[in-house]
Each structure stands twice: as C-alpha cells, then as structure tokens.
Amino acid sequence: MRDRAFLPFVLFLVLIAVPVTLALTQSHEPRADFVFDVNSEPETIDPAFLTGQPDLRVALAIFEGLLTRDPKTLAPRPGIADRWAVSDDGLTTTFHLRPARWSNGDPVRASDFAFAWERVLTPANAAPNAEMLYPIAGASAFHKGESQDFAQVGVAAPDDSTLRVTLARPTPYFLDLCAGSAFLPVNPRAVHAHGDDWIRPEHLVVNGPFAIVDWKLRRRIRLRRNPDYWDAAHVHLATADAIFTEQASTAFNLYATGSTDWLDSSGIPPMIRDIVVKRPDCHRSPYLNTYFYRVNVTRPGLSDSRVRQALALAIDKQAIVEHITRSGQIPADHFVPPGLPGYTSPPGPAHDPERARALLAAAGYNGGSGFPPIELFFNTSDEHRPIAEVVQQQWKDVLGIRCELRNQEWKVFLASTRALDYDISRASWIGDYLDPSSFLDIFRAGHANNRTGWADPEYDRILDQAAAERDPDARAALYARAEALLTSEGPIIPIYFYVTLNCYDGSRFAGCEPNLLNLLQLKYVRRAESEVAAAR
Amino acid sequence: MIVYALRRLLGLLPLLVVVLFLAFVFMRTAPGGPFDSERNLSPQIEEALRARYHLDEPVLKQFARYLGDLAHGDLGPSFRYRNRSVGEIIRETAPISLALGLLSIAFALVFGIAAGVVSAARANTGWDHLAMGAAMAGICIPNFVLGPLLVLVFALVLRILPPAGWGSPAHLILPAITLGALRAASIARLTRGSLLEALGEDAIRTARAKGLSERVVVLRHALKLAILPVVSYLGPATAATLSGSVVVERIFLVPGLGTFFVQSALNRDYTVAMGTVLFYSTLLMLLNLAVDLAYRTLDPRVELQ
Numbered sequence: 001m002r003d004r005a006f007l008p009f010v011l012f013l014v015l016i017a018v019p020v021t022l023a024l025t026q027s028h029e030p031r032a033d034f035v036f037d038v039n040s041e042p043e044t045i046d047p048a049f050l051t052g053q054p055d056l057r058v059a060l061a062i063f064e065g066l067l068t069r070d071p072k073t074l075a076p077r078p079g080i081a082d083r084w085a086v087s088d089d090g091l092t093t094t095f096h097l098r099p100a101r102w103s104n105g106d107p108v109r110a111s112d113f114a115f116a117w118e119r120v121l122t123p124a125n126a127a128p129n130a131e132m133l134y135p136i137a138g139a140s141a142f143h144k145g146e147s148q149d150f151a152q153v154g155v156a157a158p159d160d161s162t163l164r165v166t167l168a169r170p171t172p173y174f175l176d177l178c179a180g181s182a183f184l185p186v187n188p189r190a191v192h193a194h195g196d197d198w199i200r201p202e203h204l205v206v207n208g209p210f211a212i213v214d215w216k217l218r219r220r221i222r223l224r225r226n227p228d229y230w231d232a233a234h235v236h237l238a239t240a241d242a243i244f245t246e247q248a249s250t251a252f253n254l255y256a257t258g259s260t261d262w263l264d265s266s267g268i269p270p271m272i273r274d275i276v277v278k279r280p281d282c283h284r285s286p287y288l289n290t291y292f293y294r295v296n297v298t299r300p301g302l303s304d305s306r307v308r309q310a311l312a313l314a315i316d317k318q319a320i321v322e323h324i325t326r327s328g329q330i331p332a333d334h335f336v337p338p339g340l341p342g343y344t345s346p347p348g349p350a351h352d353p354e355r356a357r358a359l360l361a362a363a364g365y366n367g368g369s370g371f372p373p374i375e376l377f378f379n380t381s382d383e384h385r386p387i388a389e390v391v392q393q394q395w396k397d398v399l400g401i402r403c404e405l406r407n408q409e410w411k412v413f414l415a416s417t418r419a420l421d422y423d424i425s426r427a428s429w430i431g432d433y434l435d436p437s438s439f440l441d442i443f444r445a446g447h448a449n450n451r452t453g454w455a456d457p458e459y460d461r462i463l464d465q466a467a468a469e470r471d472p473d474a475r476a477a478l479y480a481r482a483e484a485l486l487t488s489e490g491p492i493i494p495i496y497f498y499v500t501l502n503c504y505d506g507s508r509f510a511g512c513e514p515n516l517l518n519l520l521q522l523k524y525v526r527r528a529e530s531e532v533a534a535a536r
Numbered sequence: 537m538i539v540y541a542l543r544r545l546l547g548l549l550p551l552l553v554v555v556l557f558l559a560f561v562f563m564r565t566a567p568g569g570p571f572d573s574e575r576n577l578s579p580q581i582e583e584a585l586r587a588r589y590h591l592d593e594p595v596l597k598q599f600a601r602y603l604g605d606l607a608h609g610d611l612g613p614s615f616r617y618r619n620r621s622v623g624e625i626i627r628e629t630a631p632i633s634l635a636l637g638l639l640s641i642a643f644a645l646v647f648g649i650a651a652g653v654v655s656a657a658r659a660n661t662g663w664d665h666l667a668m669g670a671a672m673a674g675i676c677i678p679n680f681v682l683g684p685l686l687v688l689v690f691a692l693v694l695r696i697l698p699p700a701g702w703g704s705p706a707h708l709i710l711p712a713i714t715l716g717a718l719r720a721a722s723i724a725r726l727t728r729g730s731l732l733e734a735l736g737e738d739a740i741r742t743a744r745a746k747g748l749s750e751r752v753v754v755l756r757h758a759l760k761l762a763i764l765p766v767v768s769y770l771g772p773a774t775a776a777t778l779s780g781s782v783v784v785e786r787i788f789l790v791p792g793l794g795t796f797f798v799q800s801a802l803n804r805d806y807t808v809a810m811g812t813v814l815f816y817s818t819l820l821m822l823l824n825l826a827v828d829l830a831y832r833t834l835d836p837r838v839e840l841q
Contacts, residue, residue: 029703046618049618218629246789257699412568414568414573415568
C-alpha cells in the first residue's frame with residue numbers, strides 16, 4: 001500500500017468542498033421589504049398561459065389590466081383604464097385608457113390589449129384560459145378555428161387610448177373578468193422579439209407596480225418597485241420576494257423565525273391549524289372554494305339520484321369541520337360558496353339520517369342490503385384520508401353501506417377521475433370570478449370538468465336561460481334553481497367551504513388581508529402605521 | 537490505465553441509452569400526463585398542447601426524437617415550467633446539490649474518522665461507548681426525523697441557525713449535518729474496526745518497540761493501514777449522498793436538483809424527469825469508474841481488466 005493513501009483524499013474533499021460551497025451560497029442581497037410565500041414555484045407568469053395561484057400572485061404584481069380589484073372587497077377598480085362606459089343594451093363596453101408606459105418605454109396602447117387577447121385566443125397557442133374570453137363576440141368561433149379573422153372578434157382600438165369591447169351577450173361579471181389574468185395586456189414588441197421567451201426576466205417588459213429583478217429556481221423571485229408604473233407614487237414596498245417553500249412545515253418554520261412575512265393556508269401544517277387559527281396574526285376569510293365529492297352516475301346503484309341524496313344526507317359535515325379540518329371551515333350543503341355579490345344559494349340537503357335511510361330504502365336498498373360495495377377515492381394527502389374515514393364510518397352506521405377507501409398519487413388520481421374509473425371521488429373547485437356561473441357551468445353535459453357522467457337537459461336549459469337573463473334578480477333566481485337541481489338530483493356531495501387563512505403580523509403590514517379569491521395584490525401592501533410611527 | 541478508463545467510458549454510452557429508454561417507456565406508460573390538472577383543459581386546447589410537445593406521436597418516434605435532440609446537447613423544454621429548459625434547470629440546481637453533497641461527505645469524513653480514532657484508541661472506555669452510541673444513533677435515525685429535530689433545536693428553540701433556505705454559510709450547516717450523519721456514523725464504525733485490527737499488526741508492534749509515542753503510532757502508522765476500507769466505502773457513499781439529497785433538500789428548502797428528481801416524475805414533467813435520470817445515472821457511472829480507478833491507485837494488487 002502506498003503512503004499517499006488517504007490524507008490527500010480527505011484533504012482534497014474538505015479543501016474543495018468547503019470553499020466551493022461557501023462561494024456558491026454567498027449572497028449579499030439585503031432582505032426584501034416584504035417576503036411572501038406563494039407555496040410553489042410559478043410554472044409561468046405569462047398572462048396567456050398561467051393557471052396556478054402562485055403564477056397569478058406574481059403576474060398581478062408585474063402586469064396591470066384594464067381594471068384591478070379592490071384588495072378586500074374585490075370590486076372592480078380603475079386600472080390602465082381610468083373610466084369606462086357600458087352601452088344601454090349591455091353589449092358594448094368602451095374603456096378609456098390613462099397615459100401609462102411599459103418598462104421598455106412604449107406607451108400602453110389600446111391595441112396592446114387586442115394583441116394580448118388575440119394571443120390567448122389563437123388556437124395554436126393552446127392557452128389554457130382561452131375560454132375566459134368567450135363572452136366577447138366572436139371569440140369562441142375564432143378560438144375554435146371556425147373563423148380565421150381576428151377582426152371578427154368584438155375588440156376594437158379606434159385610437160391608442162380607446163378600447164371598445166363588444167360582447168356576444170350581456171355578461172354581468174364582464175368587468176370582474178377584465179381584472180383577471182387572461183385579460184392582462186402584453187407588450188407586442190417584446191413578444192415579437194423573443195417569442196415565448198419574452199417572459200424570461202432578461203427580456204421581460206411589464207406595465208404593473210413591480211418589475212422582476214431576478215428569478216432563482218426553487219428559491220425566490222425578487223421584485224422591485226417599477227418606476228415607470230403610472231401609479232408608482234402609491235406603491236409602498238421598494239422590494240419584495242416571492243418564495244416557494246412547497247412544504248407546509250418548512251413554510252411555517254420560516255414564518256415563525258421571521259424569514260417570511262406572509263403566508264396563506266398552504267403554509268400552515270394541518271396538524272397545528274387549529275392552534276394557529278387562534279393567533280392574532282392569523283387572519284381568516286371565506287374562500288370561493290368548495291370541498292366536495294364527485295359521484296360517478298354511470299355506476300350501478302349510484303345512478304339513482306335517491307341514493308346520491310341518501311349519501312349526502314348521511315354525512316355529518318359539522319363533525320368534519322369541527323373535529324378534522326378545525327380552522328373555521330363552513331359545512332357545505334350546496335355547491336356555490338357563500339359571499340358572492342347578489343347571489344344566495346338555495347339550502348341543500350343537510351344532515352338528516354332518517355331521511356337518508358328512507359331514501360335508500362325507497363331506492364330498493366333497505367338498510368344497505370343489496371347495495372354494491374363502493375370505493376371512495378382520493379389523492380394521497382394527509383388532509384383527505386381522515387375526512388374519507390369519517391364519511392366511510394357514517395355511511396356504514398347510517399346507511400349500512402360498505403365503502404372502501406382508495407388513494408392514488410395525484411396524476412394517477414386525475415387520470416382515473418377523468419376516465420370515470422371511480423365510484424366516488426374527492427374534488428375541490430375554486431371560482432375564477434365572482435359569479436355563480438363560475439361554479440354551476442362545470443356540470444353542464446359534457447363539460448371538461450364535469451367528470452361524473454351526469455347530464456341533465458333541464459339543468460343546461462336553466463343555465464342557458466340564466467345566462468341570457470338581463471334582470472339581476474331574475475338571473476340570480478334562475479341560477480338558484482339550477483343549483484337546487486344540482487344538489488338534489490346531481491352528481492355531487494358538497495362537504496365544506498374552505499376558508500383562507502393568511503398569517504402576517506397586522507401591526508407591521510397592512511393591505512394583505514385575505515379575500516374571497518385568496519388574491520394577494522402587492523401594490524396595496526404597506527407597512528402598518530404603528531411601525532411607521534415607531535421608525536420616526 | 538488511461539486506455540482502461542477510456543474503454544470503460546465508451547462502454548457507458550450504450551448503457552446510458554438503455555437506462556434512458558427504460559425511463560422513457562416507464563414515464564409514458566404511467567397513468568396521467570403533464571397537462572392533467574384539477575381543472576381539465578378543453579379537449580381542443582389539450583390537443584394543441586400535445587401536438588406542440590409531439591406527445592401525439594408514437595412513443596418510439598418520440599424517443600428517437602429525444603435522442604436526436606440529445607445528440608445536439610438539447611434536453612428539451614420543461615413541460616411544467618413553461619419558460620425553462622431542462623438544461624437550464626440542471627445547470628442552475630445541480631451544482632448546489634453537488635456542493636451540499638461534497639460538504640456533507642467532508643463533514644462525515646472529518647467527524648467519522650475522528651470519532652473512529654478516539655474509540656479505537658480508547659477502546660472499551662466511556663469515550664468509546666459515547667462515540668459508538670452516537671454512531672449507532674446516526675445509523676438508526678432517518679434523515680426525515682433528524683432534519684426536523686435539528687431545526688427544532690437550533691432554529692426554533694435556540695434560534696442560532698436559519699430553519700431553511702439558501703444564501704449564507706449558516707444555511708448550510710443543518711442540511712450538511714442531516715445529509716452526512718449516516719455516512720459519518722458508518723465511517724466512524726469502519727474506522728474503529730479496521731484501526732483496532734491495524735493496531736494489532738506486527739508493524740505497529742515494531743513502531744511501539746521503537747519508542748514512538750502512542751499518538752504518532754495511531755495517527756501516522758496505524759491509521760494509514762486502517763483507512764482503505766473507508767476509502768472503498770467513500771465511492772458508494774458519495775454516490776448515495778449526491779443522489780440521495782431529495783428529502784434533505786425538501787426539508788431545508790435547498791434549491792438543488794434532488795427535488796426535481798422526484799417532483800418531475802410526480803408531475804409527469806417528462807423532459808425534466810429524463811434529464812435528471814440522465815444526469816444521475818451518468819454521475820453514478822462515473823463515480824463507480826472513479827472508485828475502481830482509486831482502488832488501483834491505492835492498492836497495486838488490484839488488477840484492472
């Protein structure tokens with residue numbers, strides 16, 4: 001054996017590893033004014049293609065649409081458009097744009113919106129949210145390839161500061177849509193120069209309150225106030241970091257030690273939610289998000305609406321929110337969450353074991369006898385299993401129905417649900433805009449998100465009628481009729497309505513209150529008065 | 537030896553193609569696809585997406601296309617992170633995983649050998665029991681328990697180290713210890729065993745007879761004999777550490793490649809999964825080769841065929 005055996009090895013490793021690692025990890029950036037946890041790495045922040053909540057939070061910080069939303073009430077507010085007028089027939093909205101600039105110096109023109117919307121609707125681009133633009137006249141035909149001419153779509157920019165949008169039919173929530181991500185403008189020069197890569201930090205051109213300084217994979221996105229933004233004087237934070245922790249326990253550790261200033265429910269480990277929710281820095285609000293079970297109506301037994309009713313009536317949802325989710329969720333007897341302006345859901349089937357048994361007996365399965373064993377199906381998660389176990393037990397106790405639990409990894413689960421390869425499957429639905437149609441439309445016959453095999457011409461007819469109705473009260477009544485039909489005959493068992501839990505120190509920050517869509521609009525985030533006073 | 541190394545390197549290529557092919561086929565046969573989500577896309581949008589990424593072609597044709605791109609150094613775009621290429625993801629995150637791995641190996645070597653030497657030199661004393669008890673604990677406690685425990689003590693209670701993140705040397709300490717603990721423990725036990733054996737050899741008796749101090753005998757003479765098992769352990773240990781940082785990276789929010797290794801498969805991000813498979817299999821093969829070559833250097837009795 002040679003003398004040089006081991007020392008060089010150890011020395012080499014230690015001498016190389018330590019300095020290299022230190023060099024790699026050194027960073028001399030000061031902490032950002034506000035560090036917020038968006039839970040997972042945004043997949044893209046391109047307005048045409050983004051889908052997730054993390055994507056949206058960053059996109060809304062760097063782009064501004066015609067309208068924005070009030071940070072608390074979400075009511076439409078002026079954005080790039082400083083005023084707008086709706087025609088008497090409700091079909092034409094004329095937006096008047098204020099003088100505003102892109103970060104490359106270009107003015108924000110009305111035609112930039114038309115350009116962005118054409119990009120979303122161009123079929124080859126496969127933009128996931130293209131359907132959001134369908135209320136615009138001709139948009140659906142253009143997107144489906146039935147017409148090749150974008151001039152047929154109801155968007156016109158007679159001059160740089162006027163955008164005229166014509167709708168296919170009156171759409172009461174159109175202004176709300178205009179504040180959404182699919183309607184954000186993009187800078188044509190940047191897109192022409194760099195194609196889809198225009199969104200990378202080195203090419204990115206923005207028109208919103210913030211600009212991206214850099215984006216480090218799996219670490220953070222550093223934002224700084226955009227000096228070219230028209231309302232820069234009212235942007236309070238000079239810098240902000242979006243971080244992506246993925247794991248709730250890690251997220252909460254970072255928050256607890258002061259590395260993070262703001263996080264939402266996904267950053268609170270389920271195990272401690274009931275404790276955190278009582279803390280003064282935990283801010284709760286209703287969330288436009290429903291936890292429910294889909295029922296596959298093509299399965300024997302489950303095809304009978306009385307059976308589906310019985311299954312819903314047998315579940316004690318109050319017990320689930322009290323003993324399992326434990327952070328103020330609201331038991332759901334209907335599908336559309338409470339809180340939408342101008343809409344109240346009709347009461348749905350509440351907990352009623354007697355009636356559940358009677359309905360099951362009427363369907364021919366007295367005491368569960370003869371009922372085929374069913375499977376309750378969910379994606380692998382600490383949150384879904386305990387709920388499924390309670391439901392399983394209650395169905396057994398109340399109805400005498402045997403139910404097996406089955407979990408699958410997320411993508412496998414999605415594929416099975418989609419192929420209707422399940423009996424009953426866990427689901428949730430988040431509203432895209434503040435209107436009941438955002439929930440009820442998905443159970444139209446053959447809708448891509450229906451995934452239950454349920455189709456009821458009467459249901460579709462009521463929804464069509466509601467969509468065409470101009471009187472707000474009559475419209476709401478029609479949607480309520482549709483929802484009543486959905487919860488009594490339909491293929492779903494609502495379990496509870498989510499709540500948003502935002503953790504932040506209210507004595508230090510304001511403007512980041514929770515809201516119905518769980519949006520965080522960085523523009524409005526500011527140091528709380530007390531801290532400003534203390535700094536003086 | 538150079539010829540041998542080159543021959544081995546060439547032999548890796550077909551093996552890599554086989555590994556890639558298997559990974560490709562397994563990925564494509566797993567249920568679910570990259571574009572499945574809680575909200576389904578309309579069939580027409582999905583069709584356009586599949587065409588965009590050539591997912592509508594037969595699997596073999598897709599694989600041929602993949603190999604063709606690969607030959608030009610193109611690992612393709614990520615399916616999930618729309619504006620990121622796989623090459624970019626690996627370039628940005630792999631150095632971090634490698635650095636963390638090397639650091640934890642360095643930690644394991646320093647602490648493992650030190651603990652092994654102490655227990656062998658003071659065999660069957662309190663020191664020995666303490667060191668070997670710690671080593672046993674290091675082997676038994678899995679890193680997903682050790683990591684949160686360290687966070688609890690050093691970050692949440694004592695508040696002297698950050699609980700997670702990346703950006704300063706302080707961020708490295710807990711992940712490096714968590715990742716290196718198992719290796720440190722194994723190295724301590726290996727060192728102790730072979731050092732005890734070495735201390736009984738004739739050469740050591742001669743050294744002692746010459747009147748050398750115990751310190752010199754143990755550290756200069758016996759340890760030199762005793763280190764070979766540690767070096768042979770180092771090869772597989774390094775490979776396992778570098779490719780096994782997944783859990784630690786998640787707990788401590790280390791922006792390395794390990795997380796992508798697992799998440800890309802779960803997300804059906806086909807190209808990123810293929811890229812990480814390619815990266816890690818190449819790494820493992822090269823490390824194995826390096827170990828074989830190191831044996832040859834350290835022990836001339838080993839013949840390379």
